[in-house]
Amino acid sequence: MKCRVCRGPAVIDVRRHNAAFCRDHFVVHCREQVRRALSDHHMLGPDDRVLVAVSGGKDSLALWDLLVELGAAPDGLYLGLGIGEYSDESGQYARAFADARGLTLHEVDLGADWGFTVPDAAAATRRVPCSACGLSKRHLFNTFALEHGYDVVATGHNLDDEAAVLLGNVLRWDVEYLRRQAPVLPTAPGFVRKVKPLVRLGEREMAAYCVLQRIDYQVEECPMAAGNRHLRFKDVLNSLEDSSPGTKAAFVQGFIERGHAYFDDDQTDASPDLRRCAECGAPTTAEVCAFCRLRVRATRS
Ligand code: SF4
Numbered sequence: 545m546k547c548r549v550c551r552g553p554a555v556i557d558v559r560r561h562n563a564a565f566c567r568d569h570f571v572v573h574c575r576e577q578v579r580r581a582l583s584d585h586h587m588l589g590p591d592d593r594v595l596v597a598v599s600g601g602k603d604s605l606a607l608w609d610l611l612v613e614l615g616a617a618p619d620g621l622y623l624g625l626g627i628g629e630y631s632d633e634s635g636q637y638a639r640a641f642a643d644a645r646g647l648t649l650h651e652v653d654l655g656a657d658w659g660f661t662v663p664d665a666a667a668a669t670r671r672v673p674c675s676a677c678g679l680s681k682r683h684l685f686n687t688f689a690l691e692h693g694y695d696v697v698a699t700g701h702n703l704d705d706e707a708a709v710l711l712g713n714v715l716r717w718d719v720e721y722l723r724r725q726a727p728v729l730p731t732a733p734g735f736v737r738k739v740k741p742l743v744r745l746g747e748r749e750m751a752a753y754c755v756l757q758r759i760d761y762q763v764e765e766c767p768m769a770a771g772n773r774h775l776r777f778k779d780v781l782n783s784l785e786d787s788s789p790g791t792k793a794a795f796v797q798g799f800i801e802r803g804h805a806y807f808d809d810d811q812t813d814a815s816p817d818l819r820r821c822a823e824c825g826a827p828t829t830a831e832v833c834a835f836c837r838l839r840v841r842a843t844r845s
């Protein structure tokens with residue numbers, strides 16, 4: 545196996561590109577994919593203050609590294625979810641990454657700062673933990689960015705994540721989620737811009753990037769992921785990709801380029817009848833926002 549660029553020994557093949565790369569040219573390939581995503585979708589302006597949502601996993605740390613290399617000067621925000629040892633270790637990986645590179649990592653802790661953890665919220669709502677977790681992440685990353693003067697939150701959703709979410713949305717024809725599934729959600733009143741610069745890179749590429757760049761990351765799966773239906777969708781998509789390399793990229797890129805327009809009356813995070821949450825001031829369609837309602841339920845016992 546030879547590198548497509550220099551013909552030296554390759555360390556990884558990327559079947560959907562029908563290409564193999566040596567270490568250096570694989571890193572260049574990853575940077576180029578992120579650079580293209582940033583530029584194709586106008587994700588970042590020259591003076592934007594960028595906040596990376598850091599979990600301590602491969603995607604968010606690779607994203608942080610890539611954005612630094614591309615000159616975006618991003619800071620990180622780690623959100624402690626209170627999922628036992630998994631969260632403790634994830635935080636350590638995030639801190640070690642930031643310390644080694646002299647980067648700024650902010651931290652918010654659901655338990656210490658908001659009085660409940662993801663397991664508390666899951667028990668109180670009797671729903672899969674990922675729904676309370678996702679809601680808390682969306683709310684707290686957005687609120688932190690607004691309060692600290694960041695223009696944009698960058699998340700580590702990769703091609704595999706986007707393909708799995710898209711499959712789930714299509715299987716249910718969830719039009720509202722399809723409308724909001726985009727590589728960029730523009731700024732709106734009460735919302736900073738959200739961008740997904742890894743949308744052109746797969747899970748396997750992000751793991752390889754971390755290994756080759758010597759980035760230590762949380763390898764363990766979240767122990768609360770068991771009920772997450774996106775894991776099943778990823779299995780299905782992986783078997784399709786095995787027999788037809790490029791399927792996931794065609795599915796996601798095709799949706800972004802041609803499909804999304806059918807759902808695209810308004811791409812913002814905002815809904816028309818937004819008002820301010822009576823508790824925290826965040827935009828909401830109800831009297832009290834979903835995060836504040838979750839907090840009340842999860843801290844009640
Ligand atoms: S798997 Fe679910 S509970 Fe675990 S971090 Fe991800 S969204 Fe949160």
Ligand SMILES: [Zn+2]
Pocket residue numbers: 547548549550551552565566567568569
């Ligand atoms: Zn090479």
Ligand SMILES: [Zn+2]
Pocket residue numbers: 821822823824825826832833834835836837
């Ligand atoms: Zn609120």
